[in-house]
Amino acid sequence: xxxxxxxxxxxxxxxxxxxxxxxxxxxxxxxxxxxxxxxxxxxxxxxxxxxxxxxxxxxxxxxxxxxxxxxxxxx
Amino acid sequence: xxxxxxxxxxxxxxxxxxxxxxxxxxxxxxxxxxxxxxxxxxxxxxxxxxxxxxxxxxxxxxxxxxxxxxxxxxxxxxxxxxxxxxxxxxxxxxxxxxxxxxxxxxxxxxxxxxxxxxxxxxxxxxxxxxxxxxxxxxxxxxxxxxxxxxxxxxxxxxxxxxxxxxxxxxxxxxxxxxxxxxxxxxxxxxxxxxxxxxxxxxxxxxxxxxxxxxxxxxxxxxxxxxxxxxxxxxxxxxxxxxxxxxxxxxxxxxxxxx
Numbered sequence: 136x137x138x139x140x141x142x143x144x145x146x147x148x149x150x151x152x153x154x155x156x157x158x159x160x161x162x163x164x165x166x167x168x169x170x171x172x173x174x175x176x177x178x179x180x181x182x183x184x185x186x187x188x189x190x191x192x193x194x195x196x197x198x199x200x201x202x203x204x205x206x207x208x209x210x
Numbered sequence: 211x212x213x214x215x216x217x218x219x220x221x222x223x224x225x226x227x228x229x230x231x232x233x234x235x236x237x238x239x240x241x242x243x244x245x246x247x248x249x250x251x252x253x254x255x256x257x258x259x260x261x262x263x264x265x266x267x268x269x270x271x272x273x274x275x276x277x278x279x280x281x282x283x284x285x286x287x288x289x290x291x292x293x294x295x296x297x298x299x300x301x302x303x304x305x306x307x308x309x310x311x312x313x314x315x316x317x318x319x320x321x322x323x324x325x326x327x328x329x330x331x332x333x334x335x336x337x338x339x340x341x342x343x344x345x346x347x348x349x350x351x352x353x354x355x356x357x358x359x360x361x362x363x364x365x366x367x368x369x370x371x372x373x374x375x376x377x378x379x380x381x382x383x384x385x386x387x388x389x390x391x392x393x394x395x396x397x398x399x400x401x402x403x404x405x406x407x408x409x410x411x412x413x414x415x416x417x418x419x420x421x422x423x424x425x426x427x428x429x430x431x432x433x434x435x436x437x438x439x440x441x442x443x444x445x446x447x448x449x450x451x452x453x454x455x456x457x458x459x460x461x462x463x464x465x466x467x468x
Contacts, residue, residue: 194394
């Protein structure tokens with residue numbers, strides 16, 4: 136296979152990992168919303184935890200995006 | 211296609227060079243100390259934040275006017291984050307955290323404006339900030355707790371044999387913190403601006419295809435507007451996330467026991 140083509144295929148495959156981060160972020164915000172609707176009084180105090188979990192989850196998706204960007208522009 | 215190249219916007223242009231260390235005089239050799247567009251926008255961001263805060267609080271009114279209110283609200287906002295995440299003892303790091311937050315927020319927001327350079331879309335800026343945070347965490351952790359800081363890697367209430375597995379995981383998670391802290395900010399800003407530029411490129415490409423193309427280019431134009439709104443959210447959120455994580459890591463340095 137042409138190495139250039141393999142690079143593009145690899146970048147595409149690497150981006151699949153972002154789907155997992157998407158599912159994770161959806162679960163975090165969905166569960167936060169479900170909890171917030173059950174107990175709205177406690178929702179504001181958990182906002183920091185929500186953002187914290189979102190950030191940790193999102194970082195994993197960014198890692199796979201980074202691999203794709205490295206494949207496309209650096210390697 | 212230089213106009214629609216999505217990577218072109220991240221180019222660093224040298225305005226003038228102060229000095230070149232080493233090298234043999236040819237272009238590109240040695241270490242160049244140059245004033246670039248990145249440096250210009252960093253100075254602009256710091257100048258804007260510092261200038262605004264000094265200008266708006268010069269009256270020191272007991273009842274704040276509108277300008278002073280913005281300064282006080284942003285102070286209270288960051289102070290609450292520090293107090294909630296790192297405790298009252300973490301307030302000694304408040305000046306650092308506030309500087310970090312305002313610099314990142316203004317830097318990210320600058321990036322959305324046309325023809326403005328996004329300083330946080332360069333990995334070196336984000337890595338430098340993240341390493342600064344981690345250096346402060348490690349230095350202050352050892353300064354305050356001595357070797358007790360290493361308790362961070364040994365969660366309490368876990369039986370001995372399991373510690374063999376847990377301690378390497380904790381160490382690995384600590385090492386990956388500066389990596390994820392910097393790459394999150396960098397990746398978000400880079401990806402967001404590439405997507406913006408790609409959709410803006412669609413408008414140019416479509417509108418060059420005759421009257422049907424011009425009518426059709428309304429769709430990517432609307433998408434660009436919507437994505438700009440999303441980028442506005444991301445810019446604020448990522449500055450906030452960086453601040454919160456800094457506070458959480460500082461909390462580990464102040465209270466290392468789990």
